[in-house]
Amino acid sequence: MQVIVIAMQKGGVGKSTLARSLAVAAVRDGLSVLILDMDTQQSVSQWAERREADMPVVVFSTENELPKKLAQAKDAADLVIIDTPPARSTEAPAAVEAADLVLIPTTPDVEPLEQMPRTLRLCRGFQRPVFAVINQANPTGPGEVLQTREVIDAMDAKAAPIVLHRRKAHRDASAAGLTAQEYDPKGKAADEIAALWTWVRAELQNSNPA
Numbered sequence: 001m002q003v004i005v006i007a008m009q010k011g012g013v014g015k016s017t018l019a020r021s022l023a024v025a026a027v028r029d030g031l032s033v034l035i036l037d038m039d040t041q042q043s044v045s046q047w048a049e050r051r052e053a054d055m056p057v058v059v060f061s062t063e064n065e066l067p068k069k070l071a072q073a074k075d076a077a078d079l080v081i082i083d084t085p086p087a088r089s090t091e092a093p094a095a096v097e098a099a100d101l102v103l104i105p106t107t108p109d110v111e112p113l114e115q116m117p118r119t120l121r122l123c124r125g126f127q128r129p130v131f132a133v134i135n136q137a138n139p140t141g142p143g144e145v146l147q148t149r150e151v152i153d154a155m156d157a158k159a160a161p162i163v164l165h166r167r168k169a170h171r172d173a174s175a176a177g178l179t180a181q182e183y184d185p186k187g188k189a190a191d192e193i194a195a196l197w198t199w200v201r202a203e204l205q206n207s208n209p210a
Contacts, residue, residue, distance in 0.1 A: 001073060002204050003080045005099040005128075007119050010112040011086035013105045014135040016043040017170055019083040023056040024179040025197035031078040036061045036069060038095060039085040050177030056081075063094045070098055096122055100207055101200070102130040103160070106152075108137050108144040113151050120157055129207050132159045133196070139165040139188075162196040165189075 004022065006015045016039070023033045033056035037044040048058035057077075061069045066082075073080050082095040096102055102123045106112040116132065123130035132152050137145050145163050152159045169190070173183035180189035 001077055001080060002100045003082065003098050005082045005084060005095045005102045007084045007092050007096060007102055008104050008112065009086060009115040009118045013107050013112050015105055016083055018105050018133060018135065019081050020044055020047055021179045021193045022197055022200060023081050024181055025193055026079050027055045028181065034059065034073050034077040034080045036080060036082045038091040039083055044083050047174060047177055052177065063091045066094050093122060096128055097126050099128050101203055102128050103133050104130060105133045105135040107135055108148040117155060120155060132157055134159060135164045136166045137163050160196065160199060162192060162199055164192050
């Protein structure tokens, strides 16, 4: 079992969308997937209630419950994805400590980029592999992605090679309890998620070689 943590101090950067999109991509890849929703807003849990498919399994978890839920998942899940709450909290450090890989979603805006160093310090303190994921980028604005990468580089951080753009399919899919890959399998949003999952899977294999 491997653990991916989605963490970011700033809210509104698409953490929950990223968590469930990667989870469904992993399920489509043949993995048994559990999402642990540690955000008190429970966006992923509410999405799961709208959903008809059995996988991925979504369970809400507090910080105190996390070790027990991870232990229970060890023999039942191939992959656990933990969605953490925004702002300073004790949930994020507990999740990062258990992570094999941490992803920090950020939009190409100054506010989340200003908050990113806090999350980076947390991950580096636990010596966990960490990558920023540029999310909700303007599909017609490649310049802002380049600028965002430069800011991330200046933090001595790494960014995922795949950029997720602002696409209507994510919003429409969420309303139906789906992800973009399920809602519009041939769309650009689905292609981006598939490419991101392929990269994430390779990073997991590199961090935990067989």
